[in-house]
Amino acid sequence: MDTTDIFEKCLGCRYMVALMRRIGEGIQRPGQLERALEDISAKVLSERLKRLVEYRIVERTNFPEIPPRVEYRLTPFGQRLLAIVDEVEQLHAIASQQAD
Amino acid sequence: MDTTDIFEKCLGCRYMVALMRRIGEGIQRPGQLERALEDISAKVLSERLKRLVEYRIVERTNFPEIPPRVEYRLTPFGQRLLAIVDEVEQLHAIASQQAD
DNA sequence: CGGAATCCAAGAAGATACTG
DNA sequence: CAGTATCTTCTTGGATTCCG
Numbered sequence A, B: 001m002d003t004t005d006i007f008e009k010c011l012g013c014r015y016m017v018a019l020m021r022r023i024g025e026g027i028q029r030p031g032q033l034e035r036a037l038e039d040i041s042a043k044v045l046s047e048r049l050k051r052l053v054e055y056r057i058v059e060r061t062n063f064p065e066i067p068p069r070v071e072y073r074l075t076p077f078g079q080r081l082l083a084i085v086d087e088v089e090q091l092h093a094i095a096s097q098q099a100d
Numbered sequence C: 001c002g003g004a005a006t007c008c009a010a011g012a013a014g015a016t017a018c019t020g
Numbered sequence D: 001c002a003g004t005a006t007c008t009t010c011t012t013g014g015a016t017t018c019c020g
Helices: A005-012 A018-026 A030-037 A042-054 A074-096 B002-013 B016-024 B032-039 B043-056 B076-098
Strands: A058-063 A068-075 B058-063 B067-073
Touching: A005 A042, A005 B002, A005 B016, A005 B076, A018 A030, A018 A042, A018 A068, A018 A074, A018 B002, A018 B067, A030 A042, A030 A068, A030 A074, A042 A058, A042 A068, A068 A074, A074 B002, A074 B076, B002 B016, B002 B043, B016 B032, B016 B043, B016 B067, B016 B076, B032 B067, B043 B058, B043 B067, B067 B076
Parallel strands: none
Antiparallel strands: A058 A068, B058 B067
């Protein structure tokens, strides 16, 4: 698992940054996330979550209830990664002001 | 121009991180970059460079000579961005060691 | 409700040829 | 040498359906 994969497979895919942010904000269930992201399909959301788990950015907890309940939350690694993403956001905001 | 674009259109595309690194290391001409990246086609390299210029990560200088010469170098914004990319690299390396 | 499977449309990338 | 255009191929994302 190469480091550039984190950019290509996680951060660079559509919805990914927004998804990580929502999870960081405490929106943890797939149904809620689907509504919060507004535009994402259930299939793509599911794929994204799976990948975030695979890269240990997010952790999945399964509650064996009826109806089924599942929760996702950021790992420590995920939290640090998100903090770095925010650095980019701030850097970009500053650079945009200065442009032209 | 949204911030997530930087992830989706710049950092998340194949070759992009490697390309930024090479430019940062002083490899500045398209022909050299094409050889340095080994696997990239001239067309895709050209598209990537164009986009990096568009996002002000890289600056293009044209020397009107025969044969034509062109050089790309990181802008201050690009340098800071690359520094953040390196943070992710280090963070990931640490997290990988701790895994399992 | 969460998630996997299927099928289809849109976009990204590779190969090649061509221009200034 | 740098860059564009065209064509083809592969990957990604969207819509729908079905299962536990």
